[in-house]
Amino acid sequence: MIKLRALFALFLAIAALPAHAQQFSADEQARIDRLVHDALTSTGVPSASIAVVRGGQIVFTRAYGTQSPTMPVATPDARYQIxxxxxxxxxxxxxxxxxxxxxxxxxxxxxxxxxxxxxxxxxxxxxxxxxxxxxxxxxxxxxxxxxxxxxxxxxxxxxxxxxxxxxxxxxxxxxxxxxxxxxxxxxxxxxxxxxxxxxxxxxxxxxxxxxxxxxxxxxxxxxxxxxxxxxxxxxxxxxxxxxxxxxxxxxxxxxxxxxxxxxxxxxxxxxxxxxxxxxxxxxxxxxxxxxxxxxxxxxxxxxxxxxxxxxxxxxxxxxxxxxxxxxxxxxxxxxxxxxxxxxxxxxxxxxxxxHPQGSAGDAAALATARRVYDQLRAGTLDRSLLLEDANHYFTDEVQHDYQSSLAPLGEPDSFVATGPARLRGGFVNRNYRVSYEGRQLTIVTYAEQGGAGRFEQYLVMPSG
Incomplete structure (x- = not known):
């Protein structure tokens, strides 16, 4: 599909929407246009047709790209095989x-x-x-x-x-x-x-x-x-x-x-x-x-x-x-x-x-998770970031084992979220991968709902 990149003028057409529908704002539409353009360009996929329902109504339909050699201008009226x-x-x-x-x-x-x-x-x-x-x-x-x-x-x-x-x-x-x-x-x-x-x-x-x-x-x-x-x-x-x-x-x-x-x-x-x-x-x-x-x-x-x-x-x-x-x-x-x-x-x-709150929350949670990881490496754990059960888990012995095993690894090459956030037991489960040269670690967390909620669990373990 990279060979078709010259065709990616990303012609688009907008289907008529009900006058009473809560349409996306101009900024939101621009964000969708950019993310579709980036997805098609990075993968080489020729076209995409999308529809979004918000408040129980269709608020956005748009088609992008080249739908066939004889359809260089995409239309949302085209039928795709589902x-x-x-x-x-x-x-x-x-x-x-x-x-x-x-x-x-x-x-x-x-x-x-x-x-x-x-x-x-x-x-x-x-x-x-x-x-x-x-x-x-x-x-x-x-x-x-x-x-x-x-x-x-x-x-x-x-x-x-x-x-x-x-x-x-x-x-x-x-x-x-x-x-x-x-x-x-x-x-x-x-x-x-x-x-x-x-x-x-x-x-x-x-x-x-x-x-x-x-x-x-x-x-x-x-x-x-x-x-x-x-x-x-x-x-x-x-x-x-x-x-x-x-x-x-x-x-x-x-x-x-x-x-x-x-x-x-x-x-x-x-x-x-x-x-x-x-x-x-x-x-x-x-x-x-x-x-x-x-x-x-x-x-x-x-x-x-x-x-x-x-x-x-x-x-x-x-x-x-x-x-x-x-x-x-x-x-x-x-x-x-x-x-x-x-x-x-x-x-x-x-x-x-x-769900902008969710995505912002995930970003805040990532920053907080990295902060706790760095504290564990340095032996300076801030217990105000933990709930009661997590504080119970991090005994002096556990903190010593974390610091003594993580500190020698030095600064990680990357610290990224893996998979979507999920609800479990009233908490939000988010997992992370820490990468070093020749080694990876997995972090499994449960936290209060909200972007930077306190941790109920913060476990670091080796990964394949």
């Missing part, structure tokens, strides 16, 4: 059929699709939660040779759904596109209509969305997918033959379309509230252990905020969709390349804009 983000729509279709008493999530697969290994033990719920044990038919991040030939859902089932299970149903969590293909087949057999037609009728039209089958989102008027081998030239990717994504990832839509679905999630609209809640409830394994995945969506704490999210990878496309239901916010980022992390860079940058 790949596995489609899974939550397949799960919603199943839930709607359950609400109509056409099936149960605890029905076994064999009741609807015969011949699948373990089909008399695998439930629909396990298909949707990736706990079925069915082997994934597309774990690769490239197109296997088989994808050059068209296939049907039944063809996928015949080739992968009849292999031995990777584990007993419910025993483990393992991502499986195969399970979602089976779920889509169940929708079609119970609803007696194609999956996409069912979704159009029950979800897309009521919400004013206009997705199409990704197999049709090719050629003039559609973003082209791009690939790159290592740091080589950016090239247009060859699309797969028809039929390969189906219910596991068949949808193409605009960023604004996906944002409309996110708003329905935030407002608990269209689907019964029970369905939204069930989709967002973590599934437990047979041993009682919770996963971080529900029915077509996963969960995370991002900068101290609860998020419902999913990513997508199609041939030549990457996407991310992050919803903060309690904050009534959402971030959609779609790119037409399946290399690099431009989509993640952009999403993180927008989240920092939405």
């Amino acid at each position: 790949a596995s983000i489609s899974k939550q729509f397949t799960a919603a279709a199943i839930l709607l059929l359950r609400d109509r008493r056409r099936l149960s999530l605890d029905d076994t697969v064999s009741r609807y699709v015969p011949g699948i290994t373990g089909g008399d033990r695998i439930t629909i719920r396990q298909l949707l939660s990736h706990t079925s044990g069915l082997q994934d038919y597309w774990p690769q991040d490239f197109s296997p040779a088989a994808m050059a030939t068209p296939i049907t859902p039944q063809g996928i089932v015949d080739r992968w759904g009849k292999r031995p299970l990777d584990f007993e149903p419910g025993a483990q969590w393992q991502y499986s596109n195969t399970g979602y293909v089976v779920a889509g087949m169940i929708v079609e057999r119970v609803a007696r209509q194609p999956l996409l037609e069912f979704l159009q009728q029950n979800i897309f039209r009521p919400l004013g969305m206009h997705p199409i089958d990704q197999d049709l989102a090719q050629g003039p008027g559609f973003p082209a997918g791009y690939r790159r081998a290592a740091l080589g030239p950016v090239r247009v990717e060859t699309p797969p033959a028809r039929g390969w994504l189906f219910a596991a990832g068949e949808l193409s839509m605009t960023a604004a379309d996906l944002a409309r679905w996110d708003i329905a999630r935030i407002n608990r609209e269209l689907l019964p509230a029970r369905d939204w809640q069930e989709q967002e409830t973590a599934i437990r394994l047979n041993n009682g252990m919770a996963t971080n995945y529900g029915l077509g969506v996963q969960f995370a704490d991002i900068a101290g905020h609860h998020a419902v999210l999913h990513g997508g990878e199609a041939v030549g496309f990457l996407s991310t969709n992050i919803v903060f239901p309690e904050d009534r916010e959402a971030v959609v980022v779609l790119v037409n390349a399946w290399f690099g992390d431009a989509h993640e860079q952009i999403a993180r940058g927008i989240i920092d804009i939405l």
Whole structure:
């Protein structure tokens, strides 16, 4: 994509926004423009299309870059392939059929699709939660040779759904596109209509969305997918033959379309509230252990905020969709390349804009964490920076061990945060990596909520 840098004039277009929507300020828009420009330039990704929900409304949509050789001026009306983000729509279709008493999530697969290994033990719920044990038919991040030939859902089932299970149903969590293909087949057999037609009728039209089958989102008027081998030239990717994504990832839509679905999630609209809640409830394994995945969506704490999210990878496309239901916010980022992390860079940058206190807090916490580290090296620990339990931990012996082992290392080469801040036990967990020549240390902290809160825990340990 660096070869396409000459094309990165980053033409942009702004979709019309409701007059009553709380739009981003001029400064915030400029920050988004800069972070998208930097992400595309640093990775070589040709284009990005984004949508942001704030206060339960779409407040920003914009497209950047070159969407295809015949689309040098990006438009937010272009449909990108969202790949596995489609899974939550397949799960919603199943839930709607359950609400109509056409099936149960605890029905076994064999009741609807015969011949699948373990089909008399695998439930629909396990298909949707990736706990079925069915082997994934597309774990690769490239197109296997088989994808050059068209296939049907039944063809996928015949080739992968009849292999031995990777584990007993419910025993483990393992991502499986195969399970979602089976779920889509169940929708079609119970609803007696194609999956996409069912979704159009029950979800897309009521919400004013206009997705199409990704197999049709090719050629003039559609973003082209791009690939790159290592740091080589950016090239247009060859699309797969028809039929390969189906219910596991068949949808193409605009960023604004996906944002409309996110708003329905935030407002608990269209689907019964029970369905939204069930989709967002973590599934437990047979041993009682919770996963971080529900029915077509996963969960995370991002900068101290609860998020419902999913990513997508199609041939030549990457996407991310992050919803903060309690904050009534959402971030959609779609790119037409399946290399690099431009989509993640952009999403993180927008989240920092939405939650400026969190990003500023992380910066303040980093400074305080470095201050305590330097104090431990010097043997001058300021106990006012610690809460009661941390003060109890840092006995004279512990402080001696810290100083005697850290001081000889000298000044660190770098001291950086690793991973997002997370809530746990009423505290904010932030981790750091300290680097020296030939050695790295990990610091695991828990602190009061707020940027420079006092530490409940401050542990330094060796790292690989």
